[in-house]
């Protein structure tokens with residue numbers, strides 16, 4: 001099975017590309033989804049986060065209030081590291097289980113949709129690396145318009161990720177998503193064809 005890392009800065013359109021790759025029959029393992037699963041009520045990571053960042057990161061039904069956690073955990077580089085120290089080992093474990101399940105299920109191509117793939121050096125474990133590339137200013141516009149982020153928050157999140165040039169340097173394929181959505185489909189189809197033929 002070929003493992004294909006999919007990454008890009010926040011707001012670049014990774015999730016949109018992941019859906020397109022899934023429509024070509026490729027398995028998709030979504031790192032953000034796994035990150036949400038490991039903080040569901042009853043999961044040990046949730047208790048550890050509450051001990052670290054305050055019990056009021058939980059709402060009255062014991063669910064994680066992601067906005068409150070984000071406000072605290074993304075406040076500084078240091079607090080972000082504390083968040084990562086709790087969540088990343090569990091995310092890694094589940095991720096390996098999902099890859100193994102795809103392999104056991106006979107999948108030939110498995111996408112690892114991971115925003116921090118290059119930041120964490122995980123691109124080295126991939127057979128191919130697809131980077132979705134969009135100008136930072138356009139990403140800010142999209143994050144504000146469609147995800148309701150405040151502009152300053154969008155800029156701060158982009159600023160905490162590695163520079164686009166570093167991410168692009170790790171790419172074996174680059175998808176340019178500066179244009180309209182329908183321009184994406186043809187690019188994705190081309191990349192799929194090339195990887196499947198390799």
Ligand code: ADP
Pocket residue numbers: 008009010011012013014015016017142143146147177178179180181182184
């Ligand atoms: P990511 O997963 O990389 O953070 P998303 O796929 O969620 O990015 O895309 C960010 C936002 O931009 C979403 O609301 C998405 O619908 C929108 N979007 C994606 N591609 C385009 C595009 N080519 N033009 C306009 N909006 C887009």
